[in-house]
Amino acid sequence: MAEITEDILTKVIKKRPSNSHKGNYGRVLLIGGSENYGGAIIMAAEAALNSGAGLISVATHAVNLDALHARNPEVMFIDWRDRNLVNLMKKMDVIVCGPGLGSGTFALQLMSTICQNISQNQILILDASALDMISQDAKLIPTQVGLVVITPHQMEWQRLSQIRISYQTDSANLDALKKIFPTQNAILVLKSNHTHVYTKSNQIFVNPIGNPGMATGGMGDTLAGIIGGFTAQFGDSLDSVLAAVFIHSLAGDKIAENNYVVRPTEISAMLPQLMSQYAN
Ligand SMILES: NC(=O)C1=CN([C@@H]2O[C@H](COP(=O)(O)OP(=O)(O)OC[C@H]3O[C@@H](n4cnc5c(N)ncnc54)[C@H](OP(=O)(O)O)[C@@H]3O)[C@@H](O)[C@H]2O)[C@@H](O)CC1
Ligand SMILES: Nc1ncnc2c1ncn2[C@@H]1O[C@H](COP(=O)(O)OP(=O)(O)O)[C@@H](O)[C@H]1O
Numbered sequence: 297m298a299e300i301t302e303d304i305l306t307k308v309i310k311k312r313p314s315n316s317h318k319g320n321y322g323r324v325l326l327i328g329g330s331e332n333y334g335g336a337i338i339m340a341a342e343a344a345l346n347s348g349a350g351l352i353s354v355a356t357h358a359v360n361l362d363a364l365h366a367r368n369p370e371v372m373f374i375d376w377r378d379r380n381l382v383n384l385m386k387k388m389d390v391i392v393c394g395p396g397l398g399s400g401t402f403a404l405q406l407m408s409t410i411c412q413n414i415s416q417n418q419i420l421i422l423d424a425s426a427l428d429m430i431s432q433d434a435k436l437i438p439t440q441v442g443l444v445v446i447t448p449h450q451m452e453w454q455r456l457s458q459i460r461i462s463y464q465t466d467s468a469n470l471d472a473l474k475k476i477f478p479t480q481n482a483i484l485v486l487k488s489n490h491t492h493v494y495t496k497s498n499q500i501f502v503n504p505i506g507n508p509g510m511a512t513g514g515m516g517d518t519l520a521g522i523i524g525g526f527t528a529q530f531g532d533s534l535d536s537v538l539a540a541v542f543i544h545s546l547a548g549d550k551i552a553e554n555n556y557v558v559r560p561t562e563i564s565a566m567l568p569q570l571m572s573q574y575a576n
């Protein structure tokens with residue numbers, strides 16, 4: 297097992313060439329935010345925006361539109377019941393699904409639409425409720441997809457892998473990852489106070505930083521958005537995912553130097569400045 301180090305940030309974060317435009321930094325669609333959990337998808341979208349995705353769209357319950365735009369007018373909106381959502385999905389480089397999605401019949405339909413329409417040149421990041429839905433129905437896992445990144449916390453991983461938290465050893469986790477995604481290119485980001493990242497080729501990484509001030513609702517939603525932003529602009533590599541995990545905790549540690557609590561939105565606020573320090 298290897299520790300993720302600061303070097304991953306200099307390796308991944310690139311200075312932007314002058315002759316570039318928003319289309320060069322990736323299109324991300326975030327799907328989630330039921331009537332009760334709008335904040336989750338707003339925080340994920342803010343994280344994707346602040347981590348540098350070129351174009352960001354959010355498919356959510358209509359009730360979330362005003363809050364989303366009041367907070368981040370840079371982000372585009374589509375009602376998640378809009379028939380055009382399927383066409384929009386097809387234009388995306390990255391789809392992040394799950395923060396605040398909920399688990400009703402409609403959420404199931406959305407997952408099924410993603411599963412049927414996503415393609416080999418797209419990245420899918422599954423978090424929160426989306427993971428609970430694939431736990432209940434493996435047919436919702438797409439076979440034609442470029443990369444799937446799953447970001448469960450330990451209880452979500454228990455539901456998906458059937459491994460109880462105290463039995464979530466590295467070897468059991470690797471076996472489960474391969475069993476759940478037999479043919480797909482898949483990365484498991486198993487979140488905890490020291491998040492582990494697993495690949496199907498038996499690579500294991502541990503995140504040595506982060507702090508308990510980060511134990512605040514919305515922290516995982518923010519990580520999902522950063523992974524979306526990093527894979528959209530720096531590519532569908534393991535390194536992009538490792539860098540996202542590391543910078544999320546690095547920001548958390550910097551905020552915790554003089555704050556008892558770390559707000560997820562403050563992590564997002566810190567990203568543009570942190571990224572400029574590591575870009576080369
Ligand atoms: N502002 C918003 O809109 C927000 C909306 N959100 C949305 O809410 C939805 C539900 O997501 P969820 O994560 O809150 O609920 P769930 O999956 O039931 O997990 C909690 C259970 O697991 C247990 N547990 C054990 N180990 C654990 C661990 N390491 N980390 C965490 N939990 C651990 C834990 O144990 P306990 O606390 O009882 O000790 C408890 O029994 C989802 O769609 C999400 O996006 C949130 O993002 C917050 C902000
Ligand atoms: N004690 C802790 N130390 C370090 N990181 C933590 C700690 N508690 C939570 N985190 C981080 O916060 C995030 C929590 O994710 P999650 O439970 O999905 O949050 P939410 O669903 O509320 O957004 C993960 O990235 C996890 O690593």
Ligand SMILES: [Mg+2]
Nearest residue numbers: 424449516517
């Ligand atoms: Mg979560």
